[in-house]
Amino acid sequence: MSATTAPATLDVSHTPTVPFGRLVAVELRKLADTRAGRWLLIAIAGLTLLVLIIQLSVVLGQDLHPKYIDFLQGMNTPMGILLPVLGVLTVTSEWSQRTAMVTFTLEPSRVRVIAAKFVSILLISVAALVIGVLLGALANALYGALSGHTVVWGNPAKFAFYYLLLYIFGMATGFAFGALFLNSPAGIVIYFVYSFVLPTIFGIAAALMTWFESLQPWIDFNNDQGGLIDATITGKDWAQLAVSGIIWLVVPMAIGIWRIRRAEVK
């Protein structure tokens, strides 16, 4: 058999490592190539538009005087709820659908895969911001044209930066929880508990205990993001945001990545 003369080593000199950009492109593709993924993206865009239309009709009907940032705030509700879900699913769908086996055999460096996934959600955050900023501007301009009131823009560049941070924080926190639990339902439920139940508990605790009231800003990541939403964040708020961000975003993310690196992929 001529075949037995083939060398028993692999010639890898002509195969470069998979470029990181290609991994990111593949991860972006994976976000939209299933019915579930595609509908989640459509739902985020659709709900955001719907909220904006409702908001616009309410302010016009009740003759309110909204500013540009009010429209951005309105859109933050659907974006703030659904983008993190996308963040969770980016990680967990690989585990619940068991595609991690294939993904990690094509790119054995798990950290590179996780990094590519993270960059893909950062890009989604940027896309969400661009869409949000433009839709908000359109709504604000429409409001001015239809109501005849003066249009207030404020500082759009600053708002754009703050809302980009908000979208990134939301998606990244979802991503971190996904990496921590490696299970879609658990990741989503825990994220919603953190996002909707925890603030209430913190609020009650702060009302009952004065020592907790002074501690809360340092550990309540949700609440600290309020300063970004209404663009009122100042010096000390940034420090508090950083500290609470480490607790709720950086720590779960670090544990999650450590877990994925070690996990036996089944």
Add this chain to the structure above:
Amino acid sequence: MIKVEGLTRAYGSFIAVDDITFECKPGTVTGFLGPNGAGKTTTMRVMVGLTPPTHGDVTIGGLHYKDIPNPGRHVGVLLDASAQHAGRTGREVLEIGARTMGLPGTRVDEMLDLVSLDARESTRRVRNYSLGMRQRLGIAHALLGEPTVLILDEPANGLDPAGIRWMRGLLQGYADQGGTVFLSSHLLHEVEQIADEMILIGNGRIVARGTRDELLRDATGGVSTTLVTALDNHQLAEALTDKGIVVHPAGEGLRVTAEPVDVGRVAAERQIVLTDLRAGHEGGLEDLFLELTAETQRDVLPNEVTANEVTASEATASEVRA
């Protein structure tokens, strides 16, 4: 090409793979045989870095899997055909693989064509695939990057007899071109036709290895067996016994402890008409396989595999071959 050295994988006190060592050479097909839970999948998972070994080492072409750049271009892997996103279409599964490896889109069509998934099937979601279709898709995925090494866990699982035959031809051709093929199975007849070397594993340990003939020699203790049927079995049995050859009735015919050529010669001398004459190897190998792995078998076996069962299993095997 694939080198497994002293590989052990323990889960707490349970030892899934227990100090196994073997090598797969280029241009050959190595069959990895064992009952369910023998440690085949764990071994393969360690090979591709999905499971860390407790002790020991696996290298492919001298490299650890994690150190192979763009590994899909070198090693084709199919571990579990069902481990695909149920909501993706078959084509999309291949598309993602092709894009990760940096292959042109035409490669996807080539692979779909190779595994006979037509245009309509390829646009259906994997959720709606039969096991056989998933298996074909998995094989297509493993072959995407034109690898020189193939690691396939139970690739014949769910394929119909024609599909098994197709796969056998595919892998044989692959090895003939210098590729290294390592495939597992819990079914002997899936592997024995194609594997140049077989490794039998039970309870995480290698219990036997060698070529088909080597294993058979061990199985029969160097004694050949022939299955023969004559128009007059009684006459044939007498003729053989006269020559000092041991004869046992087996099903419709006789099981004879001799080479087929010797049996034929006796029949020719005595002018006995034979209706069937063949080597009784398969039964021997099957017996060996069951015996060696008996400790890990989930089902209690009858003390002896009866002649009828042997005949039946051979019939199935020859149907598959046909």
